[in-house]
Amino acid sequence: MQAWKTLNKRTVLENGKWVTVEYRTLELPNGQTIEDWAWIILPEYVNVVAVTEVGRFLCFEQTKYAVDGVSLATVGGYIEVGEEPLAAAQRELLEETGYSTTEWLNLGHYAVDGNRGAGVAHFFLATGVVKTQEINADDLEEQQIVMLDRPEVEAALRAGAFKVLAWSAIMALALMHV
Amino acid sequence: MQAWKTLNKRTVLENGKWVTVEYRTLELPNGQTIEDWAWIILPEYVNVVAVTEVGRFLCFEQTKYAVDGVSLATVGGYIEVGEEPLAAAQRELLEETGYSTTEWLNLGHYAVDGNRGAGVAHFFLATGVVKTQEINADDLEEQQIVMLDRPEVEAALRAGAFKVLAWSAIMALALMHV
Numbered sequence: 322m323q324a325w326k327t328l329n330k331r332t333v334l335e336n337g338k339w340v341t342v343e344y345r346t347l348e349l350p351n352g353q354t355i356e357d358w359a360w361i362i363l364p365e366y367v368n369v370v371a372v373t374e375v376g377r378f379l380c381f382e383q384t385k386y387a388v389d390g391v392s393l394a395t396v397g398g399y400i401e402v403g404e405e406p407l408a409a410a411q412r413e414l415l416e417e418t419g420y421s422t423t424e425w426l427n428l429g430h431y432a433v434d435g436n437r438g439a440g441v442a443h444f445f446l447a448t449g450v451v452k453t454q455e456i457n458a459d460d461l462e463e464q465q466i467v468m469l470d471r472p473e474v475e476a477a478l479r480a481g482a483f484k485v486l487a488w489s490a491i492m493a494l495a496l497m498h499v
Numbered sequence: 500m501q502a503w504k505t506l507n508k509r510t511v512l513e514n515g516k517w518v519t520v521e522y523r524t525l526e527l528p529n530g531q532t533i534e535d536w537a538w539i540i541l542p543e544y545v546n547v548v549a550v551t552e553v554g555r556f557l558c559f560e561q562t563k564y565a566v567d568g569v570s571l572a573t574v575g576g577y578i579e580v581g582e583e584p585l586a587a588a589q590r591e592l593l594e595e596t597g598y599s600t601t602e603w604l605n606l607g608h609y610a611v612d613g614n615r616g617a618g619v620a621h622f623f624l625a626t627g628v629v630k631t632q633e634i635n636a637d638d639l640e641e642q643q644i645v646m647l648d649r650p651e652v653e654a655a656l657r658a659g660a661f662k663v664l665a666w667s668a669i670m671a672l673a674l675m676h677v
Binding site for chain 2: 437
């Protein structure tokens with residue numbers, strides 16, 4: 322199987338460091354050419370499932386612009402320029418919860434949209450987390466920590482209570498390891 | 500917890516029926532206003548995890564523009580205008596694999612990006628699938644059906660072999676029900 326080739330690209334929209342849209346000319350393996358294929362560049366981000374020594378999952382209840390009502394959420398945030406994904410995961414966990422640990426497992430990285438890009442999600446599982454400092458978050462959304470045990474996480478996943486794709490994905494993946 | 504309010508919006512980019520970008524003015528619960536918040540409108544889509552009576556998972560090996568190399572994938576595609584998500588799931592399963600079933604479970608719907616939207620993913624689990632017609636897919640990508648058993652799906656998820664976020668998400672969620 323052969324990949325599509327990018328013949329050229331031009332930027333058609335820029336919204337600061339947050340969103341860039343390119344129109345690309347692509348060549349398919351059969352020789353067909355596609356003009357103006359929209360490619361969306363969003364910052365890469367991390368999500369972290371954090372679990373205490375006694376198996377409590379650190380989650381948030383929060384609002385998010387793209388979802389209706391309150392959602393369960395995981396720790397997460399954008400990777401800063403030049404930052405390694407693991408370092409971003411460790412920073413976000415500490416900033417958003419005040420918890421930290423030395424036990425980190427990489428749960429993979431995933432294209433957010435298979436056609437358009439829309440960023441890359443990097444997932445980490447942090448186990449044995451303990452509270453080591455106060456919360457120091459700069460998020461725009463209101464959020465509140467909730468500690469769930471495994472059956473509560475499973476019930477929440479079955480109910481669709483993690484309403485953002487990445488949160489549901491990392492939670493379900495993490496359960497395969499905890 | 501209060502949601503952000505949309506005060507107004509204007510379209511700043513349109514790429515056919517595939518991508519629309521709006522700049523929106525938002526009001527946060529604390530009264531703060533944000534100008535030019537980029538909101539990305541992509542078609543909503545379905546993904547389907549399809550499992551035969553003997554527990555074989557219908558997957559694809561395929562290429563996708565946003566990922567390097569070959570990825571494992573699930574059945575999926577865009578919802579057509581006026582189509583119900585379940586109907587789209589049933590249509591895509593039949594078109595892409597030739598399999599069908601009467602046993603369908605809704606695995607929820609998820610905002611693809613919590614900040615920007617970028618579409619909504621609707622997930623379904625189809626069990627007891629049987630082959631009832633020939634494949635009739637119109638996908639641009641090359642793809643090839645592979646049948647995996649549960650341990651192979653688990654191993655693939657652990658290895659990050661489902662390289663698109665929605666595929667990894669729905670597979671991990673489906674394992675909670677199969």
